[in-house]
Amino acid sequence: MALGWLLFGKGPRHLTAEMLYEEALLAKIPLSLATVYNTLNQLTGAGLLRQVSVDGTKTYFDTNVTEHHHFYLENKYELMDIPDVNLELSKMPEVPEGYEISRIDMVVRLRKRR
Amino acid sequence: MALGWLLFGKGPRHLTAEMLYEEALLAKIPLSLATVYNTLNQLTGAGLLRQVSVDGTKTYFDTNVTEHHHFYLENKYELMDIPDVNLELSKMPEVPEGYEISRIDMVVRLRKRR
DNA sequence: TTTTGTGCAAATCGTTTGCACCGTT
DNA sequence: AACGGTGCAAACGATTTGCACAAAA
Numbered sequence: 001m002a003l004g005w006l007l008f009g010k011g012p013r014h015l016t017a018e019m020l021y022e023e024a025l026l027a028k029i030p031l032s033l034a035t036v037y038n039t040l041n042q043l044t045g046a047g048l049l050r051q052v053s054v055d056g057t058k059t060y061f062d063t064n065v066t067e068h069h070h071f072y073l074e075n076k077y078e079l080m081d082i083p084d085v086n087l088e089l090s091k092m093p094e095v096p097e098g099y100e101i102s103r104i105d106m107v108v109r110l111r112k113r114r
Numbered sequence: 115m116a117l118g119w120l121l122f123g124k125g126p127r128h129l130t131a132e133m134l135y136e137e138a139l140l141a142k143i144p145l146s147l148a149t150v151y152n153t154l155n156q157l158t159g160a161g162l163l164r165q166v167s168v169d170g171t172k173t174y175f176d177t178n179v180t181e182h183h184h185f186y187l188e189n190k191y192e193l194m195d196i197p198d199v200n201l202e203l204s205k206m207p208e209v210p211e212g213y214e215i216s217r218i219d220m221v222v223r224l225r226k227r228r
Numbered sequence: 229t230t231t232t233g234t235g236c237a238a239a240t241c242g243t244t245t246g247c248a249c250c251g252t253t
Numbered sequence: 254a255a256c257g258g259t260g261c262a263a264a265c266g267a268t269t270t271g272c273a274c275a276a277a278a
Contacts, residue, residue, distance in 0.1 A: 017268080032236050037268060053170040056242090058267075071209075074216060095185075099224040102188060106220040110213040131243080146261050151243060170267090172242075231278070240269070246262095253256075 002029045003039045007049075012064045014052070014079035020061075052079060054107055069106040082108065116143045117153045121163075126178045128166070128193035134175075166193060168221055183220040196222065 006023050007013065015023075021036045040061050043049045052060040054072050060079050062070075071080040095101060120137050121127065129137075135150045154175050157163045166174040168186050174193050176184075185194040209215060 033267090034236050034238095034269080035234080038235080038270095041269090051170070053167055056165070056167040056170060056173045059170045071213075073213065080210070095222075095224060096194070098227055099185075099187065100227045101222060102225040103223045104220065105223065106218065108209075108215060109217045109219065110209060111216040113212055113214045147242090148244080148262080149260050152245095152260080155244090229278100231276105233276080234274090236271105236273095238270085238272100240267105242265105242267090244263105244265070246264090248261090249259090251256105251258085253254100 002027075003031075003036065004043075007043070007063055012062075012081065014060050014062050014070075014081075016058045016060055018058070052105070052107075054079065069104075069108070072107050072109045074109055074111050082106075116141070117145075117150065118157075121157070121177055126176075126195065128174050128176050128184075128195075130172045130174055132172070166221075167219070168193065183218075183222070186221050186223045188223055188225050196220075 003020065003024065006020060006027065006029075007015075017033060017036045017040055020040070021031075021033050024031055024036065040049060044051055044061065047065060048063075050062045050065045052062050052070060054060060054070075058077075062079070062081075064081055069082045071082055072078070073080065117134065117138065120134060120141065120143075121129075131147060131150045131154055134154070135145075135147050138145055138150065154163060158165055158175065161179060162177075164176045164179045166176050166184060168174060168184075172191075176193070176195075178195055183196045185196055186192070187194065
């Protein structure tokens with residue numbers, strides 16, 4: 001419950017288990033990292049969170065479960081929703097026989113311009 | 115060297131460190147998993163392989179380093195290049211101030227049609 | 229007393245690192 | 254004798270699991 005408030009209490013967010021764990025400690029909610037993981041997984045299973053995989057290390061959880069894509073700021077290791085809704089594919093790839101699309105994950109990786 | 119032959123000896127491939135390790139053992143090339151990882155990382159650094167992150171667990175390495183996207187067969191945990199080259203974005207999202215696009219990773223997740 | 233829910237210590241698993249070994253200069 | 258390259262045992266970090274404890278039935 002307490003984690004739910006932290007997660008959904010202030011707008012859309014992208015966080016890792018570690019980040020939420022730190023927030024919980026700051027908010028004087030005593031729990032272990034394992035509990036944070038288990039909670040995040042349960043919420044994901046219930047369709048309240050969406051997992052976003054960016055680079056194989058940390059897993060991000062997104063409180064925005066609508067269909068959308070992400071910017072990844074490589075310098076800050078930070079995710080942002082891509083605001084432009086009508087960013088669309090001009091042409092869907094033809095899907096192999098016997099399969100259907102389950103989800104499209106797009107990550108636009110951004111680096112600081114020098 | 116031996117790993118190079120396995121990797122590039124027979125067409126474009128998508129494999130994990132573990133998969134290449136198994137192949138090496140079958141080919142009677144005695145080495146450790148750590149060596150496979152180190153070799154894959156060196157080849158990636160040299161621009162001969164491309165890392166593809168699909169779901170946060172295993173990391174895939176792709177021998178095709180040209181710009182392209184992937185299908186992910188969820189039932190077989192298998193990657194495929196998306197053949198249709200002209201799968202393009204109709205509209206590039208406007209990138210936040212001070213940033214430029216470093217790379218776009220798109221994974222179209224496929225499930226078996228029932 | 230049994231059953232159900234909750235939290236976490238310890239285990240697991242993919243990956244990286246420090247260092248020992250060996251051939252070369 | 255010093256140097257450079259190679260391979261791997263052991264360490265590491267993110268995540269999962271089995272189980273102990275507690276509250277409810």
